Amino acid sequence: MTSSLTGMRFALSLLLALAAAWPASAQGVAGRFDYYVLSLSWSPSWCRSEGDPGDDQCRPGRKKAFVVHGLWPQNMRGFPSDCPTHLPGPERRDTREISDIMGSSGLAWYQWRKHGRCSGLSARAYFDTTRRAFDSIAMPEVLEELPRDVTLAARVIEDAFIELNPALHRDGITVTCRDRALQEVRICLTRDLEPRRCEPDVRRDCSGNFLVPAPR
DSSP, X not given: OHHHHHHXXXXXXXXXXXXXXXXXXXXXXXXXXXXXEEEEEEHHHHHHHTOOTTSGGGSTTOOOOEEEEEEEEEOSSSOOOSOOOOSOOOOHHHHHHHHHHHSXXXXXXXXXXXXXGGGTSOHHHHHHHHXXXXXXXXXXXXXXXXXXXXXXXXXXXXXXXXXXXXXXOGGGEEEEEETTEEEEEEEEEOTTSOBOOOOTTTOOOOOSEEEEOOOO
């Protein structure tokens, strides 16, 4: 019995030591990450499945296309979230000003809380970085001006982005779908906002053809 208890205590001590040294423990530390993922949500799909026609983003006639879901600090494997930070959070004007590319001030606040704090930046600097990342990517007019709903494959959407942004890597952009409709285009960027390859855990192209609802 004594030998068994001693073995259990040793195993527990070893597990605790490994947990303390495990690289994943770096997750959740503000400013400690490897690259960014710029997540561009296809607004027509969101409005179709979850949005409310009364929302500013989904109001008929707005014809919103790609909006920023978030700029996410990413590790070589996995990502940090909900990091403690002593830096200032967003003021109301900060979330209001960024809502033109993020759809709503509520989403901007949520993204700051979950992802932005992990950037090691203040809220205002994080939103400025988000805008610079968004402005650095040319959006395909062929998608933003769709006259009707179409069915496409992920590679077609990737080709449209790469044609306008030659610095993008084929494996630096990934297209996701939900309920067989375009959900997001995710683009991997260095900490200096230059295109780079996505690590394997980020590359998750939707397979087959899926619906791309037209902006309305």
